[in-house]
Amino acid sequence: MDDQNKNLILATALSFIVILVWFVLFPPPEAQAPADAPVAQTDAGQGVTTPAPAATATTPTDIATDTETRQAALADAPRVPIATDRLSGSISLLGGRIDDLSLNDYRTTLDDDAPIVTMLSPVGSPDAYYALYGWAAGAGLDPSAVPGPNTEWALAEGDTLAVGSPVTLSWDNGAGLRFTRTIAVDQDYMFTIDQTVTNTGDAAASLAPYGILARHGVPSDAKNFFILHEGVVAMADGELTETDWDDIPDLDVDAREGVPAQRIENATNGWIGFTDHFWMATLIPDQATPTRLSTKYLPQTEIFQTETVLPTQTVAPGGEVTVQSRLFAGAKEWEAIREYQDQGVDRFIDSIDWGWFFFLTKPIFWLLHELNQIIGNMGVSIISLTLIIKAVLFPLAYKSYVSMAKMKELQPQMEKLKERAGDDRQKMQQGMMELYKKEKVNPAAGCLPILLQIPIFFSLYKVIFVTIELRHAPFFGPFQDLSAPDPTSLLNLFGLLPFDGPEPGSIMALVFIGILPLLLGISMWLQQKLNPAPTDPTQQMIFAWMPWVFMFMLGGFASGLVVYWIANNTITFTQQYLIMRSQGYKPDVFGNIKRSFARKAKSDGKG
Structure with missing residues (x-):
């Protein structure tokens, strides 16, 4: 020749x-997302653990459609509306969860009357997916003294979360600790969460602020296509980590928690979350604060979880501590993500899956x-x-x-x-x-x-x-x-x-x-x-x-x-x-x- x-x-x-x-398509797994499983406990280090929420009542079997099931789940708790040009939904006062979010600019199909894309959904609905924040009890503090994922919060300020109009939730443990949570949102997809604890008691209190993103089962619309990364995406100290859905259950079992888990200790300039084909939710702690980023999987309940746990705070009698973190929940638009990167979210543009040929893509x-x-x-x-x-x-x-x-x-x-x-x-x-x-x-x-x-x-x-x-x-x-x-x-x-x-x-x-x-x-x-x-x-x-x-x-x-x-x-x-x-x-x-x-x-x- x-x-x-x-x-x-x-x-x-x-x-x-x-x-x-490229032509080989791997069909997505037929994953069944449990609708009412609790969020796992989180060992925050230094004897700090976050409480697991109680199981939610099972959705009635006579509800026929996913939409009806979701509406029934939304009605299980009082809510604060979210209304911006680009986002709509609500915050549940049960745990203060951000668990109802839709993207106004995107529809599921090209049809003019197609439903807008649903981003987050509450426990009890198909593909439950939500963010929650809280304080984990430190040494010497009873776990019941801090608000948990199922705590009933009160609406203290504001009636609707909108651009320039934050809302504030409050909860008092009746034993000298008062908690407030102020949630704001910008014109695109970034939420800012200010968590404050005020100590009116006689003894110092140790607490660790945390954020959790939980997904109940593999998403039903996961593509499972080799050219596309879907699953966990994390950045820590300038290093990107991507873990596919099918690889998360195969993580090494963490001896401290007994479930498959992966930890990045003392990460700075870090963020972690879940990425889909076009959408993403990401926990973004203070970029300069050493933070533990975690990925875990709960086999019994088929819950996937990403977490950020900040260092333990000691609140002296008469003192007050505020911790700020952010949550991105929306479309992976290049311009918006690049703007957030310019505002200090380290290498946020790499949350888009550019692939091996990133220098060309x-x-x-x-x-x-x-x-x-x-x-x-x-x-x-x-x-x-x-x-x-x-x-x-x-x-x-x-x-x-x-x-x-x-x-x-x-x-x-x-x-x-x-x-x-x-x-x-x-x-x-x-x-x-x-x-x-x-x-x-x-x-x-x-x-x-x-x-x-x-x-x-x-x-x-x-x-x-x-x-x-x-x-x-x-x-x-x-x-x-x-x-x-x-x-x-x-x-x-x-x-x-x-x-x-x-x-x-x-x-x-x-x-x-x-x-x-x-x-x-x-x-x-x-x-x-x-x-x-x-x-x-x-x-x-x-x-x-x-x-x-x-x-x-x-x-x-x-x-x-x-x-x-x-x-x-x-x-x-x-x-x-x-x-x-x-x-x-x-x-x-x-x-x-x-x-x-x-x-x-x-x-x-x-x-």
């Missing part, structure tokens, strides 16, 4: 490996984001991004396409060498090397752009799949969500009829592919016609089928990625065609390339 074919096969194999791996996303800010259409922005990438790679591409043009011209001589060599591969190889040396052709030069395209393609796919800015981003016509597969199909006349095509991932969708995959196959086929054909018939057949195999393989990918590949193939074809013409060759996409006699005559001094 000649060097050119070896390199082409290598490049193709690498491309196939990458794409096939971050600048690619930034450029795509800026283009979209200017253009206002994400599909056009993707095409513009492709033009910029191709312009950057053009010097390398130029050399590659010149080399491939020369290789194409050598095809007749290569065929003659093959006929003379017969089955003698060594003779064939020697003849090819002599031919390359004589014509000053580098057979590997044509493969380098293909190899460079793999990490760029992977990075762009990561950006399109992971970032929320591509979610429900429209292009034109039927393409109203570039993060979803092509919705067109022969069954709906490629979007002309007013109904969707086959369900993505189904056999019908694989057979009746949309217009974007068809355009992709055609663009790959046209581009392939400009490349040197292998001399081996088997290789020729493989390369002949490749565009159509890719067409069906990528039919279920995000349509934004297919738009990129179509644009990339079209630009590549145009570049290669023009460069080959500039070198004196007249490409024929139907299989023949002829030497331009006029150019040749001129170069020989005859014209």
Whole structure:
């Protein structure tokens, strides 16, 4: 096999490996989230423990829908409304839990009347997910002297939590300690929680402030897709830790707690929480205070928990202590998260899953984001991004396409060498090397752009799949969500009829592919016609089928990625065609390339 074919096969194999791996979808586990399990106890160090809440009454079995179940759970305790332009929900006075939160700017589907996205839900509802704060009793202090997760708080100030209008909750233990909790929220997704304890008694009190995020079971909408991290995300002392849902139960059992757990002691510049595909809730303690960050799993109740435990505070008689912490709960919007990072949340932008090629995904996303800010259409922005990438790679591409043009011209001589060599591969190889040396052709030069395209393609796919800015981003016509597969199909006349095509991932969708995959196959086929054909018939057949195999393989990918590949193939074809013409060759996409006699005559001094 000649060097050119070896390199082409290598490049193709690498491309196939990458794409096939991406194409493997792991179906999410059928997790059943217990609706009424208690939050686990937390050993806060120095003899401090947080109390576990009592089990909540089981939701009646005659409630039919998730919505009704959630509404019943919300009615179990008095509540303080949350109302901002971007958030709606309520705070439960039972434990002072932030356990009812919806994102006003996002809907579950593209339908105008689709429900808005639910972020947090109370105990007793499906996929219970909530944040709670408190004080853990220190040495010499009875645990009943501090408010716990099931303490009934009173509303002391404010009636609705809104931007610029905080609310204050209070609780008095009747034995000299008075607790207040002031909760504020900004215009986006950040809550600020000020916890204050006032000692009116005669003895000093030791307490440790804590924050807890609890999730009852693996989320029912978890993607379980290898390219996307979902589960726990934490930052401590500049080091990012990501733990997938299925890895949390396999954590080492903590001897002090008897459950799978992972601790980061005395972390500064730290935060910890749960991340989903597009949403995230994160506990953010004071960045300069040494804090213990914990992840744990309670096997009996299937509760996942992240915690922040701050150092124990000693409140002298007549004294008062206030501790401030923050809670992010909302969409993983790049601009909002970057703003919080600028305000002091260390490396908060890394909560977005940039992947192994972060050095490519971050600048690619930034450029795509800026283009979209200017253009206002994400599909056009993707095409513009492709033009910029191709312009950057053009010097390398130029050399590659010149080399491939020369290789194409050598095809007749290569065929003659093959006929003379017969089955003698060594003779064939020697003849090819002599031919390359004589014509000053580098057979590997044509493969380098293909190899460079793999990490760029992977990075762009990561950006399109992971970032929320591509979610429900429209292009034109039927393409109203570039993060979803092509919705067109022969069954709906490629979007002309007013109904969707086959369900993505189904056999019908694989057979009746949309217009974007068809355009992709055609663009790959046209581009392939400009490349040197292998001399081996088997290789020729493989390369002949490749565009159509890719067409069906990528039919279920995000349509934004297919738009990129179509644009990339079209630009590549145009570049290669023009460069080959500039070198004196007249490409024929139907299989023949002829030497331009006029150019040749001129170069020989005859014209």
